[in-house]
Amino acid sequence: MRLADFIVQHVDRIVDEWEQFAKIITPDDSLDRMTLRDHARSILLAAARDMRTAQTVSEQAAKAKGEGPEKTPSLDQAAASHGELRHNVGFDLVQMTSEFRHLRACVIRLWVNSLDAPDLQYFQDMIRFNEAIDEALAESTAAYAEQVNRSRDIFLAILGHDLRAPLQAVSMSTEMLIRKGQLDADAQMYAQGIKSSARHMAVMVSDLLELVRSRLGNSLPIEPAPMDLATAAQAALDEASAGQPDCDAQLTVEGDTQGVWDRARLDQLLQNLIGNALQHGENKRPITLCISGVDHQVTLTMHNHGAPIPPDALGTIFDPLVRSASEELAGSSTSLGLGLFIVKQVVDAHQGTIEVNSNETDGTTFSVVLPRVSRVVS
Structure with a gap:
């Protein structure tokens, strides 16, 4: 049979x-x-x-x-x-x-x-x-x-x-x-x-x-409302400086930085980018946050000096639960490896883009481009 x-x-x-x-x-x-x-x-x-x-x-x-x-x-x-x-x-x-x-x-x-x-x-x-x-x-x-x-x-x-x-x-x-x-x-x-x-x-x-x-x-919910990104950036830097009095954080603003975004979500983005720069930046060298607005978009760049991100890590830098090799070896970081993942989620929710460049000479720069008016995607 x-x-x-x-x-x-x-x-x-x-x-x-x-x-x-x-x-x-x-x-x-x-x-x-x-x-x-x-x-x-x-x-x-x-x-x-x-x-x-x-x-x-x-x-x-x-x-x-x-x-x-x-x-x-x-x-x-x-x-x-x-x-x-x-x-x-x-x-x-x-x-x-x-x-x-x-x-x-x-x-x-x-x-x-x-x-x-x-x-x-x-x-x-x-x-x-x-x-x-x-x-x-x-x-x-x-x-x-x-x-x-x-x-x-x-x-x-x-x-x-x-x-x-x-x-x-x-x-x-x-x-x-x-x-x-x-x-x-x-x-x-x-x-x-x-x-x-x-x-x-x-x-x-x-x-x-x-x-x-x-x-x-x-998907990450957002509630867009008129706001000034430069004002939010200054507040985030002030909060970071209060927690780390020794840090040297600089803000530069160019053009119109007004837009329609979710203030609470952008606060998350700013806190995580600033925190990441302070954690991985070289001691005694400033971190720099630049906000510039042109036409229908506003650009935010976060720069720090220090050891560059390894090329093989750039492809997964925004993935959840990813920590650097130095953090794993040190074992002292309280980070969950979610900061940059949240940054990417916030950017995506606002229909923006984010890129990262990192090398020994220029340091590390995260560049975020947001449309001036973000709409809720149903």
Whole structure:
């Protein structure tokens, strides 16, 4: 009997073995029979239908490399649903993939035992069955991994949201202590340190929430309103200088710097660009922020001297969770590697562009070009 016919005729027997194996490895002894057997029948019958479909030698070679012209919709749908459900009921990835290993071995064993004599076609059947199971395994694993990522992102979103309230309480309480003016010099210094750290943590939480928002498929929301970019830049530099009194930050302004943008988002952009320049800039050399407006656009450039960005890092400089080699070696940075990612998100939300140039002679310059009027993209 051909393997596809064998699977269809004995599908219930095969699924019984699937259920018994799933029962052994399940992390939850209370799972019912339907959950343990979920999608097994659909996967097997879809695999049998795929095996009965004609396939050329070139198509087989391409499929072996994961480059087949088309997937099997019913097989992929059942496998993806299986991966999602196994994640939801507590299976880990090793347990889930072991089900497919057992399924493959079970079907081959039962079928081979039923054969009277080997035939060349039977070997071809085995290849086709293995291809179908590999496709199901790949789809199921991808769906499982997506569920893991989504669960992690939702957890981070909840964590970031819940951290905002206690951080705000710390900031407000510290501000009240400082304003009372009855602290001695040491206590005043400690309070200022708490205030600065709380502000830094708030920025990190905000960056984390923006990362999660983007990973969950939501674009960065903006609320454009008339504003002056030069005024915002000066305020951001003043705040940075208050946190690092030794820094030498210079602002130059040319032309009309008025526009319609989201002030809060541009504050994020400025804080991250300035913070990045201060962190990586050479000590005792100034960082320079230039704002210039011409025609229908305004350009912002942030420059610092110091070690250049390695050429092989320029392509991923705006990717999330990317930190420089020096930061990794030092192990002392509190950065999440999200600052420049947030900058790019803000620029994209305003339909602008951003570029970076970095070399030993000229230092590092980030150049942002914003249309004078940004519109909300629905």
